[in-house]
Amino acid sequence: MKNLHFGAGNIGRGFIGKLLADAGVHVTFADVADELITALQERKSYPVRVVGSEVQVDTVTNVDAVNSKNNQAVLDQIASTDLITTAVGPNVLNIIAKTLAEGLALRIDQGNESYLNIIACENMVRGTSHLKAEVLKHLDDSYHAKVEALVGFADSAVDRIVPPSDSDDILEVTVEEFSEWIVDQSQFKGDVPDIKGMELTDNLMAFVERKLFTLNTGHLITAYLGALAGYKTIREAIEDDAVKADVKAAMQESGEVLVRRYGFDAKAHAAYIEKILGRFANPYLVDEIDRVGRQPIRKLGPADRLTKPLLGTMEYGIANDHLIKGMAAAFFYINEEDPQAVELQAMFADKGLKQTLAHYSELPLDSDEVARVEAAYQALKSA
Ligand SMILES: NC(=O)c1ccc[n+]([C@@H]2O[C@H](COP(=O)([O-])OP(=O)(O)OC[C@H]3O[C@@H](n4cnc5c(N)ncnc54)[C@H](O)[C@@H]3O)[C@@H](O)[C@H]2O)c1
Numbered sequence: 001m002k003n004l005h006f007g008a009g010n011i012g013r014g015f016i017g018k019l020l021a022d023a024g025v026h027v028t029f030a031d032v033a034d035e036l037i038t039a040l041q042e043r044k045s046y047p048v049r050v051v052g053s054e055v056q057v058d059t060v061t062n063v064d065a066v067n068s069k070n071n072q073a074v075l076d077q078i079a080s081t082d083l084i085t086t087a088v089g090p091n092v093l094n095i096i097a098k099t100l101a102e103g104l105a106l107r108i109d110q111g112n113e114s115y116l117n118i119i120a121c122e123n124m125v126r127g128t129s130h131l132k133a134e135v136l137k138h139l140d141d142s143y144h145a146k147v148e149a150l151v152g153f154a155d156s157a158v159d160r161i162v163p164p165s166d167s168d169d170i171l172e173v174t175v176e177e178f179s180e181w182i183v184d185q186s187q188f189k190g191d192v193p194d195i196k197g198m199e200l201t202d203n204l205m206a207f208v209e210r211k212l213f214t215l216n217t218g219h220l221i222t223a224y225l226g227a228l229a230g231y232k233t234i235r236e237a238i239e240d241d242a243v244k245a246d247v248k249a250a251m252q253e254s255g256e257v258l259v260r261r262y263g264f265d266a267k268a269h270a271a272y273i274e275k276i277l278g279r280f281a282n283p284y285l286v287d288e289i290d291r292v293g294r295q296p297i298r299k300l301g302p303a304d305r306l307t308k309p310l311l312g313t314m315e316y317g318i319a320n321d322h323l324i325k326g327m328a329a330a331f332f333y334i335n336e337e338d339p340q341a342v343e344l345q346a347m348f349a350d351k352g353l354k355q356t357l358a359h360y361s362e363l364p365l366d367s368d369e370v371a372r373v374e375a376a377y378q379a380l381k382s383a
């Protein structure tokens with residue numbers, strides 16, 4: 001089996017590319033980072049340090065790469081591969097959608113009638129379905145029937161903490177032991193692939209929300225409260241008892257929504273939260289607060305890790321003081337190198353918290369929740 005993977009970054013090399021290559025799939029990475037691509041083309045392998053109580057260095061082989069700036073090379077890959085995966089970040093999906101559309105048109109024009117499956121591996125609810133809608137926008141109507149018949153767009157949930165590596169080797173990546181990749185099997189076209197490490201489900205929404213609204217909700221609040229307390233890494237922040245108490249309480253509020261919505265076992269969900277708190281404190285990973293706090297506008301969005309759980313607590317009448325506090329903490333997050341952090345702060349300075357929050361979260365301006373976030377912000381400011 002051949003795979004084309006967009007994004008040779010942390011998750012691309014450290015998780016999805018590794019898992020597929022380990023399963024005997026030939027992986028070709030596509031990326032815009034010239035140095036990374038040249039190194040992959042020359043070496044056709046790279047090291048992955050899996051760190052837990054022991055350190056194991058695995059060598060990933062059977063890989064190649066194409067530079068995404070070489071459009072024709074990428075189109076040729078799309079026209080001939082069996083599986084396409086992405087780990088580029090939600091904001092980049094719209095960019096690669098255009099390339100995918102061109103590649104699918106070429107594939108159909110060349111008469112390739114074999115099945116192709118596409119899986120976006122991003123922190124986003126139904127990211128592949130979003131990608132599909134974008135691809136179809138760029139594709140002439142005359143191709144749509146063939147795409148519907150031959151191309152599967154399968155949504156997935158992806159979980160492994162992979163911070164950028166500080167190695168001198170540009171290809172080396174350091175990952176935690178834990179990993180989970182769950183894919184919606186009902187959306188595949190042709191045979192559902194049997195790949196070790198790729199779990200299949202008919203109930204993807206439950207798993208994607210469980211992951212995003214537990215791990216990522218807690219991770220983000222750790223980052224914002226941690227930054228406010230002056231910490232630089234997630235581990236430092238979560239080892240502060242006051243931060244940990246707030247983060248855990250917010251995860252429990254969000255968890256209560258998940259238990260009610262999807263029928264998860266309450267005890268098992270409590271254990272899931274504890275395990276994640278342990279992963280945040282992993283002494284073998286150095287995960288900067290700025291990586292986890294990045295792109296606050298995306299993360300304040302109505303379908304993302306702060307607002308969506310908050311909406312769930314409102315729907316079920318569940319307490320939400322800690323989710324509110326986490327949202328308030330986002331307004332203290334300063335990062336001059338992150339355009340979204342700069343934009344958020346600029347609007348906050350110009351229009352105030354209520355209007356800024358209502359704008360990005362789509363919560364009603366006059367809602368109690370928006371007023372409570374502002375009150376929580378003032379309380380944090382004077383603490
Ligand atoms: N790192 C983690 O712990 C983790 C865990 C689970 C999910 N994720 C998700 O995985 C996705 C990728 O995260 P990451 O941490 O690997 O980010 P990353 O920045 O390490 O990797 C993204 C890669 O995409 C490349 N890229 C950018 N534009 C591109 C384009 N137009 N074409 C091809 N490649 C392009 C970048 O050069 C980079 O190498 C995100 O959606 C993230 O939320 C990350």
Ligand SMILES: O=P(O)(O)OC[C@@H](O)[C@@H](O)[C@H](O)[C@H](O)CO
Binds near residue numbers: 159215216220292
């Ligand atoms: O990748 P983001 O920016 O959506 O979120 C930052 C982290 O919370 C995230 O990358 C986690 O490390 C990951 O989701 C763990 O599976």
